[in-house]
Amino acid sequence: MRAVSAIASPLRRINPVTRQTTRRCFSSSYKLQATWGFIGLGRMGFPMARNLRAKLPIDDTLIIQDVNKAATSKFLQENPEGVRIADNAREVAEKSETIITVLPESHHVAGVYKQILEPPSLLNDGTAKERLFIDCSTIDPVISQSVADATHSSGQGKFVDAPMSGGVVGAQAGTLTFMIGALPEIVDRATEILSMMGRRVLHLGDQGSGLHGKLANNYLLALNNIATAEAMNMGIQWGLDPKALANMINISTGKCWPSEVNNPVPGVIEGSPACRGYEGGFGVALASKDLKLAIKAAKECGIKLGLGEHAKALYDEVEATETCKGRDFSVVYRYLGGKE
Template sequence: MKIAFIGLGNMGGGMAANLVKAGHEVRAFDLSDEALEAAEENGCTTFGSARDAAEHADAVVTMLPNGAIVRDVYTTDIIGQAPEGAILLDCSTIDVATARDVIALAEEDGYEMVDAPVSGGIAAANAGTLTFMVGGTQSAFERARPILEAMGKAVIHAGQAGNGQAAKICNNMLLGIHMIGTCEAFRMAEKLGLDPQTFYDISSVSSGQNWSMTSYCPVPGVGPQSPSDNDYQGGFATALMLKDLRLAMEAAESADAAVPMGQRAAALYEDFNGAGNGGLDFSAIIKTL
């Protein structure tokens, strides 16, 4: 299959490479020359514009920074430019309203499209073990599924257009809350004289167990290898967690949903990011406690 891939950043580069490994012809575009060079090394064919990459493609995958860019790329370079019958997949993390608007525009022009944001981070993007949360019609989902399966370990249909984004921001709001709570518990245990490893051994098999503890421990040297063991470099950047929490707060307001813990997590990450820590892994927030 000829697949255009637009957006070859930290996540998109690995995702495009896995499509090549799966036997697809990947037509790649990014504004970064460095990203294009890496894509060529990974077996992609590169193009000078998103429009050129989408031309003649059977499918178009996008991995872009925000909703405004997603809307612009689709309305300017993809909708009406990609061949009739191409399946469109936006894997960016954006607001629900924009996802639904763009999909509606694509459907008006005769395309099938899904929103398919990801969970898993850079390592999972490179390894092809992402989780995709997919919004769109059943028909669009079935067409998108084999493409997504080449890049991930789990592909889950979340329902109507925009529901992939809804699932992503709800999940990541919960992740932010869990990480802060996990950091608080470790710091309090330490101040009470409890060894971090001992606390981990107890809590990881007790009712306080959660992913932030057992798979991504914010304390160096405790649990499986995680960014805390690398001075909080790599992983899921604080700036990206804050982006998702901001989206969650916008969605909560639009849906009149009460999210007091989410609001507090967003405020704490706003402060942490504002102090110049946006490039550190989000688990580094333990440094503030």
């Protein structure tokens, strides 16, 4: 199977914008391709695609696709230059050399890549180069590996798992952190691309490493969030001032992201979801989803966990509570009966 070069040669441009511009290249020894693909314009994908389009030279083309036609129409309306809408995922892959996917669940990723890879004729025109597929979805590592294997065995391209951290706010601001699993020869290329949508790109190892790193991190985050909510509720019920308690924790050994940045008690951290009725942020359902994926992946490798199942059950209970459903996962504090 042919190796993918760090920067692929450009495909034929599709109706490029003719306005003159200075062309930026990632490296003096490579050409920047002209056509890009982006599949999945949800809460994360939409701002990511917008940031990518903003960083690309104006005469490059971004081909977008989503099952939600309203999302693609809105994107084109807000970003009219250098954007084209594809009817399906296969069309994106046919017209682009780098394809980025941001999808909700494992079955969505499996379905989209089946559509992309079958039949295995993307390179049949004799001039197109192997594709580079970057999947930023947080999904089951087993499903991701099967998609990667199908991609590589078809000879049509290389696959990188690149889940991200930073949430919708990070996606909008372009400050995401990407954790990637990739072959060494495509790390630089993937890093250059992802850096247009985020602030940090961390290469954790071969394919699959990005997802395993993300799930380990989010497992810890989910547990820390519950522990912070319980500790804050405990101290406040004992009569401690919420801000004084949080300040003490944040210069002591209990300090963590939920205590310092996303404190679950309203009024402690200005601008946090807790101060907005727990609106926005990292949803309870997403915390539960990532915990489920982490627990499943751990079990498949015979890894013993002590707290995961209990935390998963608690998040499910929180999401089933009317006053907590659909809110930031720090709403656990409300579920525990914390003072607001």
